Amino acid sequence: MQIKRVGQFTVVLENLPRIIATGTAVGPKEGGGPLGKRFDYVASDRMLGQKSFEKAELELMKEACNRALGKAGLARKDMDFFLAGDLLNQIITAGFTAATLNIPFLGLYGACSTAGEAMSIGSMLVDGGYARFVLTAVSSHNNSAERQYRYPTEYGGQKPPYSQWTVTGSGACVLAHSNEGIKIPLVTPGRVVDAGINDPFDMGSAMAPAAAQTLVDHLRDVRSNPEDYDVIITGDLGGFGTKIFRELVKEKSGHDITDCHVDCGLMIYHDDDREVNSGGSGCACSAVVTYGYFLPEMLKGNYKRILWIVTGSLHSPTTYQQGETMPSIAHAVVFEN
Amino acid sequence: MQIKRVGQFTVVLENLPRIIATGTAVGPKEGGGPLGKRFDYVASDRMLGQKSFEKAELELMKEACNRALGKAGLARKDMDFFLAGDLLNQIITAGFTAATLNIPFLGLYGACSTAGEAMSIGSMLVDGGYARFVLTAVSSHNNSAERQYRYPTEYGGQKPPYSQWTVTGSGACVLAHSNEGIKIPLVTPGRVVDAGINDPFDMGSAMAPAAAQTLVDHLRDVRSNPEDYDVIITGDLGGFGTKIFRELVKEKSGHDITDCHVDCGLMIYHDDDREVNSGGSGCACSAVVTYGYFLPEMLKGNYKRILWIVTGSLHSPTTYQQGETMPSIAHAVVFEN
Numbered sequence: 222m223q224i225k226r227v228g229q230f231t232v233v234l235e236n237l238p239r240i241i242a243t244g245t246a247v248g249p250k251e252g253g254g255p256l257g258k259r260f261d262y263v264a265s266d267r268m269l270g271q272k273s274f275e276k277a278e279l280e281l282m283k284e285a286c287n288r289a290l291g292k293a294g295l296a297r298k299d300m301d302f303f304l305a306g307d308l309l310n311q312i313i314t315a316g317f318t319a320a321t322l323n324i325p326f327l328g329l330y331g332a333c334s335t336a337g338e339a340m341s342i343g344s345m346l347v348d349g350g351y352a353r354f355v356l357t358a359v360s361s362h363n364n365s366a367e368r369q370y371r372y373p374t375e376y377g378g379q380k381p382p383y384s385q386w387t388v389t390g391s392g393a394c395v396l397a398h399s400n401e402g403i404k405i406p407l408v409t410p411g412r413v414v415d416a417g418i419n420d421p422f423d424m425g426s427a428m429a430p431a432a433a434q435t436l437v438d439h440l441r442d443v444r445s446n447p448e449d450y451d452v453i454i455t456g457d458l459g460g461f462g463t464k465i466f467r468e469l470v471k472e473k474s475g476h477d478i479t480d481c482h483v484d485c486g487l488m489i490y491h492d493d494d495r496e497v498n499s500g501g502s503g504c505a506c507s508a509v510v511t512y513g514y515f516l517p518e519m520l521k522g523n524y525k526r527i528l529w530i531v532t533g534s535l536h537s538p539t540t541y542q543q544g545e546t547m548p549s550i551a552h553a554v555v556f557e558n
Numbered sequence: 559m560q561i562k563r564v565g566q567f568t569v570v571l572e573n574l575p576r577i578i579a580t581g582t583a584v585g586p587k588e589g590g591g592p593l594g595k596r597f598d599y600v601a602s603d604r605m606l607g608q609k610s611f612e613k614a615e616l617e618l619m620k621e622a623c624n625r626a627l628g629k630a631g632l633a634r635k636d637m638d639f640f641l642a643g644d645l646l647n648q649i650i651t652a653g654f655t656a657a658t659l660n661i662p663f664l665g666l667y668g669a670c671s672t673a674g675e676a677m678s679i680g681s682m683l684v685d686g687g688y689a690r691f692v693l694t695a696v697s698s699h700n701n702s703a704e705r706q707y708r709y710p711t712e713y714g715g716q717k718p719p720y721s722q723w724t725v726t727g728s729g730a731c732v733l734a735h736s737n738e739g740i741k742i743p744l745v746t747p748g749r750v751v752d753a754g755i756n757d758p759f760d761m762g763s764a765m766a767p768a769a770a771q772t773l774v775d776h777l778r779d780v781r782s783n784p785e786d787y788d789v790i791i792t793g794d795l796g797g798f799g800t801k802i803f804r805e806l807v808k809e810k811s812g813h814d815i816t817d818c819h820v821d822c823g824l825m826i827y828h829d830d831d832r833e834v835n836s837g838g839s840g841c842a843c844s845a846v847v848t849y850g851y852f853l854p855e856m857l858k859g860n861y862k863r864i865l866w867i868v869t870g871s872l873h874s875p876t877t878y879q880q881g882e883t884m885p886s887i888a889h890a891v892v893f894e895n
Contacts, residue, residue: 222573222735225687226638230662232688236559273880301563302747309874310647312667316750316872320885325567325747327675328872330649330665338664342679349686350562351569369876398559410639410662413653535653535665537646539706543610548657 225348228442231409238347239402240394240556242295243512244288246281248363248389251509254490259513260390261288267364267389275313278362278391281505282307282318285391286358293354293395300324300395301352304343306335307360307504308387309369314360324356333428333457334411335359336392336508337531337552341408343396344554353397360391361503370421370538383461384422386497388489392508403516409439409553413535416549421541424549425462425499428532431549432458433469435530439553440474447478451524454515456507456531456551457486459500485510507531519558527556562685565779568746575684576739577731577893579632580849581625583618585700585726588846591827596850597727598625604701604726612650615699615728618842619644619655622728623695630691630732637661637732638689641680643672644697644841645724646706651697661693670765670794671748672696673729673845674868674889678745680733681891690734697728698840707758707875720798721759722839725826729845740853746776746890750872753886758878761886762799762836765869768886769795770806772867776890777811784815788861791852793844793868793888794823796837822847844868856895864893 225233245260252263262284269280282305290297303322305315306329319326331338339357346352366387396405414434418427432455440446447453447470458466463484470478485507486500511529518524531554536547562570582597589600599621606617619642627634640659642652643666656663668675676694683689703724733742751771755764769792777783784790784807795803800821807815822844823837848866855861868891873884 223687224690226689275876275880306667310876311669311872311874313872313874313877316885317877317882319750319887320752320872323749326750326887327679327747328667330643330667332648342664345683345686345688349682349688350560351682351686352563353561410664412660413656413663415657535648535650535656537648537650539612539647540650540654543612545654548653550656550663 230438231407231442232345234344234348234406236348237404237406238344238396239399239404240516241397241399241402242289242293242395243516244285244393245509245513246284246391247509251388251390251489256489256510256514260509274362274365274368278314278360278365279317281391282314282358282360283321285393286356289393289395295354297322297324300354300356302327302346302355304329304339304355305358306330308366331550332533332535333502333504334531334533334550334552335504337554340554341410341552344405344408347396347398355396356393358391358393359504359508361387361505363387363389366503380498381422382498383425384498385424385459385486385500385502387503388501388506390505390509392505392512394512403519404557405554406557407443407555409435411435411551413548413550415546417546419541419546421536424502424534425459426465427534427547428549429458429462429465430469431551432466432530432532433473435551435553436470437473447476447481450526450528453478453482453528454511455484457502458484458532459486461499519556525558529554529556567775568744568779569682571681571685571743573685574741574743575681575733576736576741577853578734578736578739579626579630579732580853581622581730582846582850583621583728584846588725588727588826593826593847593851597846611699611702611705615651615697615702616654618728619651619695619697620658622730623693626730626732632691634659634661637691637693639664639683639692641666641676641692642695643667645703668887669870669872670839670841671868671870671887671889672841674891677891678747678889681742681745684733684735692733693730695728695730696841696845698724698842700724700726703840717835718759719835720762721835722761722796722823722837723834724840725838725843727842727846729842729849731849740856741894742891743894744780744892746772746779748772748888750885750887752883754883756878756883758873761839761871762796763802764871764884765886766795766799766802767806768888769803769867769869770810772888772890773807774810784813784818787863787865790815790819790865791848792821794839795821795869796823798836856893862895866891866893
């Protein structure tokens with residue numbers, strides 16, 4: 222039995238599965254941001270005509286899936302798996318979307334890293350011939366996340382400057398064997414890191430060590446340097462997390478990645494939008510920025526090789542109320558064109 | 559590219575990944591049940607010396623993982639993936655267990671079907687050569703589940719006869735290429751079915767249609783009959799769900815499975831235990847009964863071919879408070895020896 226791995230943690234996808242289509246759907250705030258024109262669908266209001274935030278989030282995921290399927294020219298029945306997750310308890314957005322799709326469903330939870338987890342599993346299932354087509358999707362909604370994770374949003378409490386703003390949106394993609402699309406040659410699934418942070422507003426500090434560990438693992442496994450990638454993209458470290466991440470990478474590996482690293486959380490909103498504090502976050506953050514901006518730019522020839530490191534904080538309201546820390550994770554995926 | 563599938567939904571695992579070891583840890587009520595002597599570890603009290611139900615559940619999952627690794631004669635560092643999930647919000651039991659293991663972690667959520675989901679994904683990753691060893695784990699704890707899903711347990715409200723009792727326990731297993739252990743030749747991941755049930759106590763009625771659909775899909779895909787299996791095991795349909803499941807299978811396929819079907823939820827507690835009402839449920843139910851009883855019996859030669867159908871209801875407290883139905887899912891896995 223041939224083992225398709227290199228180094229300690231990295232999986233080699235010899236058959237080069239591809240992202241053949243993506244779909245992105247966002248809320249009005251994201252649509253008004255600097256990448257607004259890059260998204261397939263921008264809702265005119267955050268409720269999307271629904272009665273609850275949760276139902277609005279569901280509409281976003283259904284829309285993103287439909288856009289991805291439409292661009293791929295494929296139907297639901299062509300999909301062998303639907304890999305999806307979100308931030309809500311019992312991943313109800315994914316579950317209720319799956320209830321409308323009639324595709325075999327594997328529910329995932331990796332907090333804001335879920336897009337990377339879905340891409341990792343989906344690309345292995347396609348690479349190994351276990352699926353012809355895989356549909357992945359993740360979502361988050363600012364108001365459903367606030368309601369669940371923090372406090373009743375009506376209270377309108379002030380937030381610290383290192384807090385982040387949950388992105389309202391959903392990103393979906395279709396993975397397949399194909400002669401066209403973005404190739405996925407390598408994935409490095411992450412190990413959980415507990416940096417001892419227990420302030421749920423401070424997700425950047427909690428996730429930065431996980432991102433640094435996965436990056437260093439990946440570079441060591443594949444004997445690469447940061448310069449071998451046109452850009453290293455992290456999911457949602459925000460301003461504070463980005464600073465810590467770069468320092469940790471420098472400390473652990475000696476590499477200064479300042480010039481080749483960007484964070485989706487720092488790209489999705491305007492720099493002068495003070496409401497978002499340290500930047501965007503949520504499952505949708507890395508997904509809509511990457512699927513809406515980076516992968517299309519890659520198809521235009523503006524990037525040849527991207528390392529995508531998607532970060533998540535695995536805490537819950539119960540664990541932080543019980544005084545626990547926030548274990549975090551980051552999954553890395555390589556995109557090539 | 560060869561596609562390793564048969565029929566519409568079933569994946570063929572040509573390299574026959576194996577379950578090389580399992581670990582089970584349960585609470586005192588389960589230890590006092592008819593299968594009590596089959597479990598590797600029985601806690602003497604439901605708190606396991608911890609301050610909270612959630613921490614007690616965490617101890618159970620860590621114990622089950624350690625037992626499985628110990629029986630396999632392997633260390634944490636030998637594992638390429640840890641696939642785990644549980645019922646708690648943000649799957650904190652799995653996340654916090656992963657924080658202690660230092661194994662690349664893919665978090666799963668399929669409610670009570672999570673053991674089947676983990677087995678399905680894990681067996682594909684081993685079969686395809688993406689992992690040498692995969693550790694899977696699921697857990698549930700009666701008190702942490704009651705606290706989260708229903709109402710403060712202190713209220714002690716009466717429950718309807720069709721309600722089920724969440725199993726306190728955890729089941730883990732190690733998957734690998736090996737010459738020994740239980741073979742996994744086929745998996746049939748399920749599609750979500752929404753039967754319109756919206757009473758969160760009535761999970762049996764919600765899940766039975768999903769179990770019936772997956773069984774019928776599986777039999778059609780592999781051109782088998784129920785008699786081709788020594789036993790068909792469902793996860794946690796309970797008494798009411800079992801009756802509905804058998805009727806639906808009869809209606810959809812003409813097969814009467816009364817004599818070859820058993821439900822883990824009806825095996826784990828004593829028949830005269832009125833507290834459990836319709837039977838056991840929870841992620842741990844199917845896992846500890848199957849890993850603790852059926853797989854060891856299989857290794858003794860008492861079963862040659864088992865079809866394991868693991869069921870889950872994908873609702874959340876938020877969705878049922880908002881009047882939504884309970885979409886359900888069931889994943890099927892074939893065991894051979």
